[in-house]
Every structure is written in C-alpha cells, then in structure tokens.
Amino acid sequence: MTIYPVKGIRLATAAAGIRYTDRDDLVVIECQAGSSCATVFTQNKFSAAPVQLAKEHITQSMPRALLVNSGNANAGTGEKGMKNTVQCCELLAGALGCDASEVLPYSTGVIGEQIPVQAFAAAIPDCVKSLSAEADAWVRAAKAILTTDTVPKLLSRKLDIAGCEVNITGMAKGAGMIRPDMATMLAFIATDAVIEQAVLQKLLNKATGISFNRITVDGDTSTNDACTLLASGAVDMQPIKADSAEFAQFSTALTELMQGLAQAIIRDAEGATKFITINVSGAESENDCLAVAYTVAESPLVKTALFASDPNWGRILAAVGRAAVSSLDISQVNIMLNGVAIVTAGEPDPSYTEDAGLQAVADIEITIDIKLGSTAESVTVWTSDLSHEYIRINAEYRT
Amino acid sequence: MTIYPVKGIRLATAAAGIRYTDRDDLVVIECQAGSSCATVFTQNKFSAAPVQLAKEHITQSMPRALLVNSGNANAGTGEKGMKNTVQCCELLAGALGCDASEVLPYSTGVIGEQIPVQAFAAAIPDCVKSLSAEADAWVRAAKAILTTDTVPKLLSRKLDIAGCEVNITGMAKGAGMIRPDMATMLAFIATDAVIEQAVLQKLLNKATGISFNRITVDGDTSTNDACTLLASGAVDMQPIKADSAEFAQFSTALTELMQGLAQAIIRDAEGATKFITINVSGAESENDCLAVAYTVAESPLVKTALFASDPNWGRILAAVGRAAVSSLDISQVNIMLNGVAIVTAGEPDPSYTEDAGLQAVADIEITIDIKLGSTAESVTVWTSDLSHEYIRINAEYRT
Numbered sequence: 001m002t003i004y005p006v007k008g009i010r011l012a013t014a015a016a017g018i019r020y021t022d023r024d025d026l027v028v029i030e031c032q033a034g035s036s037c038a039t040v041f042t043q044n045k046f047s048a049a050p051v052q053l054a055k056e057h058i059t060q061s062m063p064r065a066l067l068v069n070s071g072n073a074n075a076g077t078g079e080k081g082m083k084n085t086v087q088c089c090e091l092l093a094g095a096l097g098c099d100a101s102e103v104l105p106y107s108t109g110v111i112g113e114q115i116p117v118q119a120f121a122a123a124i125p126d127c128v129k130s131l132s133a134e135a136d137a138w139v140r141a142a143k144a145i146l147t148t149d150t151v152p153k154l155l156s157r158k159l160d161i162a163g164c165e166v167n168i169t170g171m172a173k174g175a176g177m178i179r180p181d182m183a184t185m186l187a188f189i190a191t192d193a194v195i196e197q198a199v200l201q202k203l204l205n206k207a208t209g210i211s212f213n214r215i216t217v218d219g220d221t222s223t224n225d226a227c228t229l230l231a232s233g234a235v236d237m238q239p240i241k242a243d244s245a246e247f248a249q250f251s252t253a254l255t256e257l258m259q260g261l262a263q264a265i266i267r268d269a270e271g272a273t274k275f276i277t278i279n280v281s282g283a284e285s286e287n288d289c290l291a292v293a294y295t296v297a298e299s300p301l302v303k304t305a306l307f308a309s310d311p312n313w314g315r316i317l318a319a320v321g322r323a324a325v326s327s328l329d330i331s332q333v334n335i336m337l338n339g340v341a342i343v344t345a346g347e348p349d350p351s352y353t354e355d356a357g358l359q360a361v362a363d364i365e366i367t368i369d370i371k372l373g374s375t376a377e378s379v380t381v382w383t384s385d386l387s388h389e390y391i392r393i394n395a396e397y398r399t
Numbered sequence: 400m401t402i403y404p405v406k407g408i409r410l411a412t413a414a415a416g417i418r419y420t421d422r423d424d425l426v427v428i429e430c431q432a433g434s435s436c437a438t439v440f441t442q443n444k445f446s447a448a449p450v451q452l453a454k455e456h457i458t459q460s461m462p463r464a465l466l467v468n469s470g471n472a473n474a475g476t477g478e479k480g481m482k483n484t485v486q487c488c489e490l491l492a493g494a495l496g497c498d499a500s501e502v503l504p505y506s507t508g509v510i511g512e513q514i515p516v517q518a519f520a521a522a523i524p525d526c527v528k529s530l531s532a533e534a535d536a537w538v539r540a541a542k543a544i545l546t547t548d549t550v551p552k553l554l555s556r557k558l559d560i561a562g563c564e565v566n567i568t569g570m571a572k573g574a575g576m577i578r579p580d581m582a583t584m585l586a587f588i589a590t591d592a593v594i595e596q597a598v599l600q601k602l603l604n605k606a607t608g609i610s611f612n613r614i615t616v617d618g619d620t621s622t623n624d625a626c627t628l629l630a631s632g633a634v635d636m637q638p639i640k641a642d643s644a645e646f647a648q649f650s651t652a653l654t655e656l657m658q659g660l661a662q663a664i665i666r667d668a669e670g671a672t673k674f675i676t677i678n679v680s681g682a683e684s685e686n687d688c689l690a691v692a693y694t695v696a697e698s699p700l701v702k703t704a705l706f707a708s709d710p711n712w713g714r715i716l717a718a719v720g721r722a723a724v725s726s727l728d729i730s731q732v733n734i735m736l737n738g739v740a741i742v743t744a745g746e747p748d749p750s751y752t753e754d755a756g757l758q759a760v761a762d763i764e765i766t767i768d769i770k771l772g773s774t775a776e777s778v779t780v781w782t783s784d785l786s787h788e789y790i791r792i793n794a795e796y797r798t
Contacts, residue, residue, distance in 0.1 A: 045727050046720030076716045078746035111713025112747065177700055177717065218699040220714075221721035300617040300699070300785075301576055301793055308794035314510025315619075317475045318576065321445030322620035328444050347477035348511065386699075391787050394700055395707035 003135040003156045004167040007192035008032040008232025011137040012130040013144040016123035018116060019071025019109060024144035026123050027068040028092060029188060030131055035232045037063050038201035039104070040208050042225035048075030049082045050105035051226060053089065057101045062197065064102040066188060066228060067092045069120070070145050070173070071109040075223035080114055088120045095128045108173060108186050108224050109147050142171035145186055148393055149175045153264035157253045161246050164237035166193040168253060172227075172261040176270040176394060178217035179298075187212065187227040187261060192234040193250065199242045203251055204229045211258035215382045217269040218390075219298040229254075266382045271389030274306050277367045281378035282332070288325045292370060293381040295323035303386035306366055311357025313342040320370060334371040338363060402534040402555045403566040406591035407431040407631025410536040411529040412543040415522035417515060418470025418508060423543035425522050426467040427491065428587060429530055434631045436462050437600035438503070439607050441624035447474030448484045449504035450625060456488075456500045461596065463501040465587060465627060466491045468519070469544050469572070470508040474622035479513055487519045494527045507572060507585050507623050508546050541570035544585055547792055548574045552663035556652045560645050563636035565592040567652060571626075571660040575669040575793060577616035578697075586611065586626040586660060592649065593638045594630040601641060602650055603628045610657035614781045616668040617789075618697040628653075665781045670788030673705050676766045680777035681731070687724045691769060692780040694722035702785035705765055710756025712741040719769060727771065735768040736760065 009031050013024040031037070039058055041051050057063065067088060074081050089103040096103075107115065131137075135156075142152035156169040170189030195203070208227055240246045267275050278297050280289040296302055299319040305312040316335060321328075330346040338360035341349040360366075408430050412423040430436070438457055440450050456462065466487060473480050488502040495502075506514065530536075541551035555568040569588030594602070607626055639645045666674050677696050679688040695701055698718040704711040715734060720727075729745040737759035740748040759765075 044717060044720040045729050046716045073713070076713045076742070076747055111711070111717060177714075179721075220698055220700045220717065223713075223717045223720060299619055300789070301619045304790055304793035307790070310794070312510075314472070314475045314622075315576075317445045318443060318510060318619065318622045321443040321622060322578075330444050343475070348475055386790065388787050388790050390699070391703055391706070391785065391790060394703035395709070 001156065003138050003154060004158050004169055005133050005135050006167045006169050006190040006232060008035060008234030009190045009230060010131040010133045011141045012127045012132065013140045014123040014127040016069070016119040018069050018119050024140060025070045026120070026127060027141045027144045028127055028131065029066040029068070029141065030096065031064060031190070031230045032232050032234060033064070035062060035230055036195060036197040036200050038197065038204040038229045040204060040227045042222060044221050044223045044225070046076060046223050048073055048107060048224045049077055049085045050074055050107045051224060053082065053085050054104040054106065054226065057104055060101040063104045064098040065092055065096055066104045066106060068106040068145055068186065069115065070147050072107055072113055072115045073109045073111045073224045074107040074115045076112040077114055084115050084117050087117050091121055091124050095124050104228065106186055106226055108145065111223060138169055138171065145171065145173040147173065148270055149173055149268050151268050153261050153268070155257050155260045157257050159249065159253050161193065161237065161240070161249060164235050166191060166235055168257055170257055170261055172265060174265045175268050176217055177220040177222045178215060178265060178269065179219045179221045186224070189258065190230040190232065192232045194233040194235060194237050194239045195231040196239055199240060199247070200229055200231050202242060203254055206251060207255040207258045211255060211262040214380060215262045215266050216294060216297050217266065217384055263382055266384050269384035270393045271387040272384035273387055274385040275365050276306060276383045276385065278370070278381045278383065279367065279378065280370045280372065282371045282373035282375050283325060283377055284327050284375060286377050286379060288327070289377050289379040291325050292320055292323040292372060293379055295319050296368065296370070297381050297383035300386055306361060307385040307387045309361045311337060311354065311361045313337060313357065316368060317343060328372065332373045336369040337361065338367055400555065402537050402553060403557050403568055404532050404534050405566045405568050405589040405631060407434060407633030408589040408629060409530040409532045410540045411526045411531065412539045413522040413526040415468070415518045417468050417518050423539060424469045425519070425526060426540045426543045427526055427530065428465040428467070428540065429495065430463060430589070430629045431631050431633060432463065434461060434629055435594060435596040435599050437596065437603040437628045439603060439626045441621060443620050443622045443624070445475060445622050447472050447506060447623045448476055448480040449473055449506045450623060452481065452484050452488065453503040453505065453625065456503055459500040460498070462503045463497040464491055464495055465503045465505060467505040467544055467585065468514065469546050471506060471512055471514045472508045472510045472623045473506040473514045475511040476513055483514050483516050486516050490520055490523050494523050503627065505585055505625055507544065510622060537568055537570065544570065544572040546572065547669055548572055548667050550667050552660050552667070554656050554659045556656050558648065558652050560592065560636065560639070560648060563634050565590060565634055567656055569656055569660055571664060573664040574667050575616055576619040576621045577614060577664060577668065578618045578620045585623070588657065589629040589631065591631045591633040593632040593634060593636050595638055598639060598641045598646070599628055599630050602653055605650060606654040606657045610654060610661040613779060614661045614665050615693060615696050616665065616783055662781055665783050668783035669792045670786040671783035672786055673784040674764050675705060675782045675784065677769070677780045677782065678766065678777065679769045679771065681770045681772035681774050682724060682776055683726050683774060685776050685778060687726070688776050688778040690724050691719055691722040691771060692778055694718050695767065695769070696780050696782035699785055705760060706784035706786045708760045710736060710753065710760045712736060712756065715767060716742060731772045733770040737762060737766055
C-alpha cells in the first residue's frame with residue numbers, strides 16, 4: 001500500500017548493534033518545532049526506564065524527537081537503567097541541538113539487561129545526518145523497531161479535511177507479550193494536521209481504547225507498551241477543534257489506521273495460524289462484555305482447539321461460563337462460530353452438525369459471536385491461536 | 400504407598416465403553432446407610448448436567464452412592480443431557496435398591512456430546528455385584544476416572560483419633576482445564592470417622608480452599624469440577640465436633656491428603672516438565688497475594704521460559720507488575736527463584752548472576768518466592784510449565 005510522508009516529520013535508522021548484528025535497531029523520529037504530542041503508556045507497574053523517563057519528559061515540554069531501540073527493553077534494570085536512558089536522550093539532544101527533556105525514549109526487546117550506551121553514542125551522530133521525510137524512511141523505521149515480529153506494520157491515510165490535504169502515517173511492533181493496557185508494545189503515529197495537545201490526547205485515547213487495547217496474544221502486558229501520536233501542524237489549516245465535524249472525520253481515520261495496526265500485530269502474533277475476532281454483546285456493561293471476550297480470547301484450550309481446526313465448542317462455552325460476570329444468565333446465551341450457531345438460548349443448537357463446525361473452523365479467519373443478553377453493549381477483541389510455534393519462539397527467545 | 404480401605408465404603412468399576420474401548424470408565428462408590436457427605440462444585444456457570452443434578456440431590460438426602468464416568472463430561476448437552484443423567488441415577492438406584500435422589504452423578508471427558516445411557520444400563524448390574532471395600536477396589540477406581548491423566552492420584556492416611564483408628568482415602572483426576580474454583584475436576588475422599596454433615600462440609604471447605612483451589616494448569620475452570628467427601632461413620636467413636644482438638648487433627652490430615660492430590664494433578668499436568676510452587680506474601684490482603692500468584696502462574700511467557708529452563712526473570716517481574724493489585728509498591732518487591740535473589744526492593748539484585756539463575760531453573764522443582772510488602776498475608780499456588788506437549792495434547796484431544 002502507499003505510505004504518505006507526513007510534512008514536518010523526519011525519520012532515520014541505524015544499525016547500532018544493540019543486540020542484532022545485521023540489521024537496523026535504532027530509530028530517530030524528529031518533529032518540527034511547534035508539534036504537539038499525545039502519549040499512552042503501559043499500566044504495568046514494573047514499567048521500563050524509558051517509559052518512566054518519557055512520562056516525565058512529556059510533562060515538561062512537547063518533544064522534538066523520539067529515540068527508539070529494539071533488541072533491549074531496558075526494563076527491570078533499576079537505577080543504572082534509568083541513568084543509561086537519560087544519557088541516550090542527552091546524546092540525541094546534543095546531536096539535534098535541543099534539550100534532553102525534548103527527547104522521548106522507547107525501548108523494546110529482552111527484559112533485565114542494561115542497554116549499551118556506547119552503541120547509541122557511536123550510532124546517533126551519523127543517524128541524525130540521514131533524517132528524511134520520505135516514505136522510504138518510514139519503511140526502514142517500521143522494520144528497525146521489530147523484535148520477534150516477522151513483518152513490519154505500517155499504514156497510511158490521506159484525508160481531505162475542510163479542503164486541506166492531511167496525512168496520517170503510523171507504525172507498530174509487537175507479536176508476543178501482547179495484552180496492551182493503554183497501548184501495545186510500541187506504536188508511532190504522525191500527522192501533519194494542526195491539532196493542539198489536549199485535542200490530540202483525546203483523539204489518541206479514544207482510538208487506543210478500541211484498537212491496541214482490544215487485542216491479546218497471551219494476556220501478558222508488557223513493561224514497555226507505548227503509543228505516541230505526533231501532530232506536526234505543517235499543513236496550512238485551521239486547528240482541529242474538539243468534537244467538531246473535522247474531529248470526527250480525523251478520529252474515524254485515526255481509529256481505522258490504529259485498528260489496522262492492532263490487527264496486523266495479531267496477524268503476526270507469535271506462532272499464529274489463525275486470526276480470531278471475538279464479538280461479545282448484550283451484557284449489562286461494557287466491562288462484562290470485555291470480561292467474557294478476554295476470557296475466551298485468552299483460554300489456552302480455546303486457542304489450541306482453533307489451532308487444530310477442531311470445532312470443540314464446549315471449550316468456548318466453558319470459557320464463557322467461567323468469566324467473571326456475576327449476572328450471566330446462561331439461558332440468554334447465543335454463540336456462533338463463523339456464522340454457525342453452536343449454542344442457542346444456552347442449549348446446544350439443534351441444527352448444529354459436526355460437519356458444519358469443521359467447515360467453520362477450517363478458515364484462517366475465525367469470528368466468534370457471543371450474545372449474552374439483549375442490551376446494546378458490544379465489544380470486539382482480536383486474538384490469535386496457540387501453536388507449537390508460540391512455545392518454540394518463547395522457549396528459545398533468549399538463546 | 401499403602402492404601403487403607405475405609406470401613407463402610409465399597410467401590411466397583413466397569414468397562415462400559417462410554418468412550419474408551421479397552422479400559423474401565425465407570426465407577427460406583429457406595430457408602431453405608433447413615434453416612435454423611437460434603438460437596439463442593441465448580442463455579443462455572445455452564446455447569447454440566449451431573450453437577451446440576453448432584454447439587455439438587457444433595458439438598459434432598461445424604462447419598463448412598465456416587466456414579467462416576469470418564470470419557471464424556473455430559474456438559475453443554477442441554478435438556479437431553481439432564482434427562483440422560485436422571486436415567487443413569489435411576490439405573491444405579493434400581494440396582495442398589497435406593498432412591499434415585501440418593502445417587503450423586505459425576506462425569507468427566509469431552510464437552511458437548513450426549514452420554515450413551517445404554518452403556519450405563521448394560522454395565523451397572525454386574526458392576527454393583529463386584530462392589531468391594533478392599534484397597535484394590537480403590538486402585539481400580541482411581542484408574543477408571545482418568546482422562547488425559549497419565550497416572551492415578553490416590554492417597555491414604557491412618558489416624559489415631561482419641562484412641563480410635565480412623566482411615567481417610569481419596570482419589571482425584573485432572574491434568575488440563577485446571578483452575579478449580581471450588582474443587583478440581585473430580586475428587587472423591589472417604590473416611591470411616593463419625594462426622595455429621597455440617598462439620599464435614601466445614602472440613603471440606605477449609606481443605607479445598609488451600610488445596611484444589613490453589614492449583615492451575617491453564618486457567619481454564621472446568622464445567623464439571625466436583626469434590627466429594629464421604630464419612631461412613633463405621634468407626635465406633637464419638638462424633639468429631641466442630642473446632643475440637645479432634646477436628647483440628649482430622650482437618651490437618653485431610654488438608655495434607657488433599658494438598659497431596661492437588662499437587663499430584665500438577666505433577667501430571669498436560670505436557671508438564673516442571674513442578675512450580677509460587678509463594679506470595681506481604682500484600683494488603685489474601686486476594687492481592689492470590690492475584691499476583693495466579694498472574695505469574697498463568698503467564699504463558701513465564702511458563703514457556705521455565706519449560707526452557709531459561710532464568711528469564713524479567714517475565715516474572717512483568718507478570719507481577721501487571722497483576723490486578725492497585726496498592727503494589729514496587730520498591731517493596733522481593734523475588735527469589737529457587738532461593739536465588741533476582742529482585743530486591745524492586746531493583747535487580749546486585750548479587751544476581753546468569754549462572755546462578757541457570758542453576759536455579761535447571762531443577763524440575765521450581766519455587767518462586769514473591770514478597771510484596773510486610774503484612775502477614777501469604778498464599779501458595781502450584782502450577783506447571785507450558786510445553787510443546789500441552790499444545791499437542793490439546794490440539795489432538797478429540798481426534
């Protein structure tokens with residue numbers, strides 16, 4: 001697909017040798033003066049040093065640059081890890097001529113090892129010389145942030161907002177340790193629209209809530225999750241105001257782009273052979289819908305059955321039944337598997353046949369529709385199956 | 400180990416051909432008139448027909464017999480499943496000359512298929528003729544209730560209570576879909592002590608809470624979980640009164656026996672190569688300790704790392720950090736892995752070396768000690784690792 005450059009945003013990558021020896025693992029994303037920035041970070045209490053520092057920096061000023069590395073998460077690294085992060089921000093600030101507090105740091109990779117500051121020091125000066133606004137720079141950056149991912153996740157949209165051409169381009173990485181709780185491992189989205197910080201944050205929160213916060217691979221929330229949205233304001237236009245028609249238009253496009261990135265993470269989930277959409281509706285609250293959706297999405301037994309293309313719907317039923325929803329009335333429960341009714345009004349659907357079930361789960365794309373009652377509440381969660389390959393990847397990750 | 404017969408309790412098994420063709424799959428446990436019975440059942444809202452019927456029967460009278468089958472869970476089977484269960488209870492009641500409400504039914508195996516009542520009808524008459532109080536009958540029954548288990552779980556204790564010899568013998572089955580929420584898949588424990596129902600229930604609740612309710616293989620709570628404790632009263636002794644010295648003595652023995660059975664389930668967990676004990680202490684409440692313990696115990700990333708004997712302690716730290724405990728103060732957190740300090744006061748322990756970590760996780764028995772603060776609260780949860788074999792077993796279960 002076409003990747004649109006974002007005016008006012010430049011990117012550069014480098015092979016710093018942080019962990020990998022044969023690929024880029026360092027990314028600098030620079031935004032022009034006056035850009036606004038919205039962020040969401042992991043709710044994991046053992047958040048990584050870069051997450052802690054980025055949260056501090058964003059309260060001091062809008063950033064001029066993001067510094068991203070793959071291969072090392074700089075999490076669980078204590079005071080030394082924090083000192084190293086500060087130093088890396090200072091190195092980039094020095095090269096760009098800005099303040100260290102105007103650099104937001106991001107790391108992803110192995111937890112519990114110190115980052116090699118010397119590798120950053122060696123790579124940053126040349127890296128910033130290659131900063132480019134071209135689409136190719138986005139493509140290189142989307143590759144450089146990957147760890148166990150097998151494909152880059154990069155999407156782009158062009159909008160006409162009140163006669164002005166606006167671009168939104170974003171990338172994400174993540175394949176395992178995915179149960180984002182504010183944002184996925186790492187996502188960087190930029191637009192050249194004019195949007196002030198408070199409005200930008202509102203747009204990001206809304207889109208995150210129904211994109212990155214609706215996916216799970218293994219239920220494990222990372223220490224490094226971060227999603228950042230930059231608005232360079234390089235387009236000559238009126239600022240997008242909260243709750244205006246332009247806001248709605250931008251919000252829809254941003255949400256679709258972020259849902260596309262979130263789904264790309266699930267399609268690339270560690271060992272995944274199926275892409276599973278779980279729609280849950282009709283519970284007393286959105287939280288009840290979510291409790292059922294995530295219980296099914298994270299059930300190892302449901303996931304291994306789908307991996308085996310086995311329509312073992314009893315496991316879906318058992319997962320619904322154990323979800324933490326006090327008001328569940330099983331006589332109201334309807335479940336469909338790729339359009340095949342398996343449970344109707346809490347009873348096995350009389351029309352169900354094993355052949356129909358087998359055909360339903362043979363697909364690579366599986367949709368599970370669970371209706372719990374008659375309210376208007378509904379949620380969608382995306383997940384993957386659980387395969388031998390997931391075990392292999394995660395048993396061998398550090399070797 | 401020695402299995403002690405329990406006076407007043409007789410058992411028989413049969414190869415009814417419910418699913419398997421070459422082994423016993425039906426068990427009858429008969430208790431003498433005047434026996435008392437305590438039960439705990441799954442909290443899964445899609446509970447199986449036998450669970451629903453057993454819960455109803457136990458409110459009507461104390462049972463004279465338990466009817467157990469493996470190979471078919473009779474769960475998710477709707478009205479027909481319930482009718483079939485009623486019929487099976489009537490068949491056994493007819494053969495024993497008791498009322499159908501004096502039979503408690505139990506099923507374990509595949510969810511969503513109807514049980515073959517004809518197979519029960521054919522097997523029950525001969526089965527009851529072979530009822531025996533001998534230890535061998537317990538051994539045969541412990542084998543007949545198994546599904547994906549590879550070994551029977553059967554334990555026995557002999558006590559001297561106020562000069563009277565009392566026996567407790569119990570069996571359990573379960574290897575996957577294990578996150579009991581009142582009891583594990585199936586457990587049957589009997590004693591010949593004299594204990595009235597209310598006291599017996601109190602003893603069972605207490606022991607279940609810190610045995611079967613403290614294990615997890617995959618977080619999936621079964622639709623058929625049930626644990627039943629029979630007291631035949633065949634010993635000539637004073638009844639054991641609530642909260643007496645005899646109560647304490649019996650409670651300790653029962654708890655140890657049930658913990659032994661619960662641990663046996665984890666040692667036989669599907670695909671398990673490690674036996675993992677997770678001790679969590681010092682949180683504000685027992686529930687907070689449990690939230691952390693289960694988050695670590697059910698983290699696919701922690702489980703695959705331990706399967707690989709990889710001291711990837713960052714994953715333990717990440718799991719602790721994402722547990723649903725609002726008051727967690729990471730500066731108070733200490734984590735040890737088989738006695739090796741990995742996190743001290745929330746920071747990587749300075750004495751930790753990768754060699755020490757490798758040695759710690761090389762063992763088959765792994766203990767993870769997590770101290771969250773300085774309160775007296777503490778819990779222990781037992782779990783297994785996550786291996787290729789778990790995926791194979793659960794991808795191929797119905798084929």
